[in-house]
Amino acid sequence: MSEPEGIRLQKVLAQAGVASRRAAEQLVDQGRIEINGEIVSEQGRRVDPHRDVIRVDGRRIPPPREHQYLVFNKPRGVVSTMSDPQGRPTLSDYLGEHAGEGLFHVGRLDTDTDGMILLTNDGDFAQRMAHPSYELTKTYVAEVEGDLTEATRRRLASGITLEDGPVKPDLVKLGAGTGRRTMVTVVLHEGRNRIVRRMFAEVGHPVTALSRTQIGPVRMGRLRPGELREVTRDELGALLDAVKL
Structure with missing residues (x-):
């Protein structure tokens, strides 16, 4: 039988x-x-x-893992590539025990932006994560020049138009301010190049520091700059649902 x-x-x-x-x-x-x-x-x-x-x-x-899914807290000044012809620090410099596992980054961050990047060697997962149909929310914390007022916050939240089209964040939340600087949390689906910096420049408050703290259901947590951790079981299950895998 x-x-x-x-x-x-x-x-x-x-x-x-x-x-x-x-x-x-x-x-x-x-x-x-x-x-x-x-x-x-x-x-x-x-x-x-x-x-x-x-x-x-x-x-x-999620199914038994055949691939790696990692969260990396990219330090400012690190290039979002695995190699750089100019010899600048890259993601591969921080892989440690994960070097040689064929990892690549899902999306990217500007060199002068720090925070969360997902790394994987699962091509299907990465392709879905990058597809416009499944774009996940991304949360940023920005320090901007000047005293950003409630009126300007509302203007940003209602949507503004940049040179390459309109952008409407899911959330714009004011944080602490000193008069010379204001902390702002921004949540959006957008993946256009330097979109957060361009938004604030458009309303007269250039970004002085920017960090991505969350992608979809995955939070940075206590991860320090330059550190890696595995995506948890619950996080991976939620990500697979989000990209319909």
Whole structure:
């Protein structure tokens, strides 16, 4: 008699660190597990973890990792490439134990902007992340010149037109100010070149420092400049949902 296809659901959840096999059985009894959008009601269900979309309490459990997915806090002055003919510092200088894994960056940051960049060796994932149909929100914290007023904040939030077209942020939030400088948080889907800097220049408040702190569901957290960390299971599940993989 041939072996049933797939892997027992309880084993997949245990290997993913979600629950012990016994706890997984209880999750099934409680109706808290979905496979491909359907509640699992029977014990002993077999799945293909690479093809089936598994959720526990609505959170997607990503398949076993065949690729690397990393968060990097790019320091200011580092070029968003893996090599540079001018000899400037690049992302590859910070890979450490991950060197040689075929990593490349998803998107980029200006050399004079610091903050979050995602690194991966998953080409399909990177292609989806870069596609305009799936553009995720990106959160920036900017320090700008001058006292940026509430009226100017509203102007930015309602949308302005640049030389290459209009831009309307999802959020513009004022932070601390000194009269000479103002901190502003900006959330947008835009991926155009130097879009945040050009927005503030357009309203007369040039950016003096800029950092990206979040991409979609992934936050920088306590990662210091030059440090790497793996994308967590929950973060990866949310990213795969966001780009429909």
